[in-house]
Amino acid sequence: MLGRYLKNVRETAPLIHNITNYVTVNDCANILLACGALPVMADDQAEAEAITAICGGLTINIGTLNSRTIVSMLLAGKKAAQLGHPIVLDPVGAGASPLRTHTADELISQLPLAAVRGNISEIKALSGSSSLTHGVDANASDKVTDDNLWQHFTFARKLAKAWNTVIAISGETDIVADENKAFAIKNGSALMSKITGSGCMLSALTTAYVTAAKKTETSMLEAVAAAFCTMGIAGENAADRMGSLDGSASFRNYLLDAVFNMTEEELDTKAKYELVSYTDD
Numbered sequence: 132m133l134g135r136y137l138k139n140v141r142e143t144a145p146l147i148h149n150i151t152n153y154v155t156v157n158d159c160a161n162i163l164l165a166c167g168a169l170p171v172m173a174d175d176q177a178e179a180e181a182i183t184a185i186c187g188g189l190t191i192n193i194g195t196l197n198s199r200t201i202v203s204m205l206l207a208g209k210k211a212a213q214l215g216h217p218i219v220l221d222p223v224g225a226g227a228s229p230l231r232t233h234t235a236d237e238l239i240s241q242l243p244l245a246a247v248r249g250n251i252s253e254i255k256a257l258s259g260s261s262s263l264t265h266g267v268d269a270n271a272s273d274k275v276t277d278d279n280l281w282q283h284f285t286f287a288r289k290l291a292k293a294w295n296t297v298i299a300i301s302g303e304t305d306i307v308a309d310e311n312k313a314f315a316i317k318n319g320s321a322l323m324s325k326i327t328g329s330g331c332m333l334s335a336l337t338t339a340y341v342t343a344a345k346k347t348e349t350s351m352l353e354a355v356a357a358a359f360c361t362m363g364i365a366g367e368n369a370a371d372r373m374g375s376l377d378g379s380a381s382f383r384n385y386l387l388d389a390v391f392n393m394t395e396e397e398l399d400t401k402a403k404y405e406l407v408s409y410t411d412d
C-alpha cells in the first residue's frame with residue numbers, strides 16, 4: 132500500500148525548497164533527485180519567499196542554523212503556509228544548545244508543519260521531557276525498543292495532537308504518528324548511523340513524499356511512513372551491496388543508488404511495519 136506514494140513522487144516530480152545545513156546539503160539535493168523530485172537550496176532572506184513560491188514543498192533543517200538563516204526559515208515558512216505548501220522541520224541538535232531548542236520551538240509554534248522529523252533525543256528535548264541529545268545524534272539511553280514501544284506510541288500521539296502535525300521519529304525502530312494512528316517501522320541498517328546525513332536525507336525525502344501526497348490528495352501520515360520505509364529499505368539494499376573493502380563512503384553512494392533504483396513493488400513487499408489505530412482518547 133505504500134508503493135503508490137513513491138509513484139506519486141515520480142509522477143508529480145515536486146520541486147522542493149530546502150533551507151538546510153552546509154554539512155549534508157549535497158546529499159539532500161541528490162536524494163531528492165534520486166527519488167524523482169527536484170531540489171533547490173536557497174537560504175538568503177532576500178530570496179527565501181520567492182524561491183518558496185515557485186516550489187511545492189519546504190524543508191527547514193536547523194543543522195547549521197545562524198541568526199541570518201533563522202530569519203529566512205521564518206520568512207519561507209510563512210510564505211509556504213500562505214500558499215498551502217507542506218513544510219517538514221528537521222530539528223537537528225535540538226536539546227544540544229538553547230539556540231537550537233528555542234529556534235525549533237519558535238518554528239513549531241509559528242508554522243503549520245506537515246511533519247517534524249528527528250531522532251528520539253531531539254523530539255524528546257522539544258517535548259519538554261528530559262533528554263540528553265548527543266550533539267546531532269540520539270542518546271543511547273533514549274532508544275526506542277520493543278519493551279518501550281507503547282510508551283513511545285503514546286508519546287508521539289500526544290505530541291502530534293499538541294503540535295497538529297505528523298511526528299516522525301527515526302532510529303533502529305522508527306515511529307510515525309498522527310493523533311489517530313501510528314506506524315512502527317523496522318526497516319534500515321545500523322550502517323546508516325555510521326554516515327552523517329541519513330537523517331537529513333530522510334527529512335528531504337519526507338518533504339518530497341508529503342508534497343506529492345498533497346498534490347494527489349493522499350494521506351500525509353502514509354506518505355511520511357512511505358518515505359521512512361523507502362529510506363530503510365534503501366539502507367538494507369545498500370548494506371547488502373557492501374564488499375570487503377567498502378566502508379562508509381561507499382555505503383553513502385550505495386544508499387543514493389538504492390533510492391534511485393527503488394521500485395513501487397519493492398516498497399510494497401519489503402516494508403516492515405506495524406500499524407496501530409487508537410480507539411480511545
Ligand SMILES: Nc1ncnc2c1ncn2[C@@H]1O[C@H](COP(=O)(O)OP(=O)(O)O)[C@@H](O)[C@H]1O
Nearest residue numbers: 250268301302303319320321323324329330362
Ligand atoms: N541502528 C539502526 N538500524 C536501522 N536503521 C537505522 C539505525 N539507525 C538509524 N537508522 C535509520 O537511519 C535513518 C536516519 O535516522 P537517525 O540516525 O535516527 O537520524 P539522525 O541522523 O537525524 O540522528 C532512518 O531511516 C533510520 O531508520
Ligand SMILES: Cc1ncsc1CCOP(=O)(O)O
Nearest residue numbers: 152154194327328329330331
Ligand atoms: C554533523 C552535523 N553538524 C551539524 S549538522 C550535521 C549533520 C547532521 O546530519 P544527520 O542528522 O542527518 O546525521
Ligand SMILES: [Mg+2]
Nearest residue numbers: 223267330331
Ligand atoms: Mg539528524
